Amino acid sequence: MRSIRKSLLQFIFSGASMRRWNDKLRPVELFELDKQAHKMIAAFLLWQQNTAGMSDEEQRRIGIDIIEGGIFDYFYRLIITDIKPPVFYRIKANSEHYRELTAWTLKELEPRIRPLDEDFWQRLTAYHSRPAEESNALSDRILSAAHMYASRWEFCLIEPLNGFDEEIKEIGPSFNKRLLALKDVDGVNELLAGSGTALARMANLCGQLRFQIRWAQTPRVPATSVLGHMFIVAVYSYLFSLYLDGCPQRRINDFYCGLFHDLAELLTRDIITPVKRSVAQLPEIIHQYEDEELHSKILDPLEQEGYGHIRERLDYYLGLTTKSEFHDTFRTDQGIQKADGFADLQARCNDDRFDPKDGQLIKACDNLAAFIEAYSSIHNGLGSPHLYEAMARMRRDISAIRLGSFSLAPLLADFD
The missing domain is CATH 1.10.3210.10 (Hypothetical protein af1432)
Structure with a gap:
């Protein structure tokens, strides 16, 4: 099994x-x-x-x-x-x-x-x-x-x-x-x-x-970087997609969506969740700035120098059309479409011709990687009230995630 x-x-x-x-x-x-x-x-x-x-x-x-x-x-x-x-x-x-x-x-x-x-x-x-x-x-x-x-x-x-x-x-x-x-x-x-x-x-x-070190204001061991975190999310996403019988194109998309999901932090640094939520308009301001900088520093130069095919894939992985990389998406003759959640993507679009990409799964892996970062530091002897609070919050949120019939709660139960 x-x-x-x-x-x-x-x-x-x-x-x-x-x-x-x-x-x-x-x-x-x-x-x-x-x-x-x-x-x-x-x-x-x-x-x-x-x-x-x-x-x-x-x-x-x-x-x-x-x-x-x-x-x-x-x-x-x-x-x-x-x-x-x-x-x-x-x-x-x-x-x-x-x-x-x-x-x-x-x-x-x-x-x-x-x-x-x-x-x-x-x-x-x-x-x-x-x-x-x-x-x-x-x-x-x-x-x-x-x-x-x-x-x-x-x-x-x-x-x-x-x-x-x-x-x-x-x-x-x-x-x-x-x-x-x-x-x-x-x-x-x-x-x-x-x-x-x-x-x-x-x-x-x-x-x-x-x-760029994640959780910059919170000492951790090991102190993971944004780049390393992106790779963890990419590998987790690929293996979860494989485990859930994702078609080959879906597995490719999930890996690279995970690998590039924090690309914008080249331009804004790693902003912790409490700060993002501190002002109602701040997430939208950050998103607008990220979008402008991504285009001017990365996407537009790729297009201008003949790498339009690479820019198009990055657009898709970064969720620029749907305004979030964490949306479940697929393609039809009408263009990029949002699926009605994981179950819909799994049931109707798990086929190479739809170019499917998970959003909820990527977000779950993103949270899971962050949880393991906090868990590892605490078990390596370096904890703080912020780390304990973050780990408890993430444990609660991740345990509630269901991807079809698959629940992450039993997996989290192994982390005592």
Whole structure:
């Protein structure tokens, strides 16, 4: 019997405590969760660029492969957390050593992942067990390029502070060599163009969301960033959509809606709920400002530089037509339509041709991620009256959520 368990949700969140470049001098702490979010944002841009001329079915297949490949890689990375990349690449170069490491990693992952969905588990196993020569599909190359881009972005932050480190002199050329081998992936040159293209500017702006800490006035351990939170919501949304038998296009939409749902906080910062509710007109003022800034800084430049197809998908994920990313929506010949809640979307529109996107599910995952942020900090020994109050409120709200026949109350009951 399929199930979503507390252990899986906490496992996904654990990347918030996993430091990167831990043996280097860093201007800020860099965490795995943030890197994975930045990687998947870059992967989205490259996916859109490289599949623009393909059929909907082919684009969808590659989209699923990219999302699941990204999730599979993240799960693997969480298990082998203590192995430095140079050491891991040496292990990977030896097929026997890599096979042994993978067998152990899969054994560690199985009790966390397999209860969710047997087919998903089999895809994860096949992904990590395939020979190296079978890892050169377009989806693999997009993920590799996105991984290199996000890691190189971090490297550019720490490089000026580590001139005394002999290893630094080797890392930069290594990135350049590996990215050069992926120049055939459309969009890689644009991403590497600094701020010279709308594509690069968007990816760079998104990377800066790692500097914005959520719950800024409330000390927490770990102190998650807006960027990391977006990735948690994206993965939760994908797995819940999978669990609820969402069609492939719905799963893609739910993942990227989760990944981009706080994009506007590039422009307004993370404003906590009590402040938003303090003045009756404040939510509308904030929304208007967010809309104007999103258009001027991100959406309009994409349109003007020939990336209209990317701008159109972002419009849909951000809910700009319906005024909220948390509306359940679908498409017909008449354009974007609002479904009458989750049950209506599930019953009538769970089909690729409707381009369905969950809103209530994304909002539930957003709240669930926030709950786990508060819960984890308290159980790590750093609580406050504000955190206890927020956790109690979110527990009450989330426990009341029903997605069709699925209730989140039993899941919350595991968090004592």
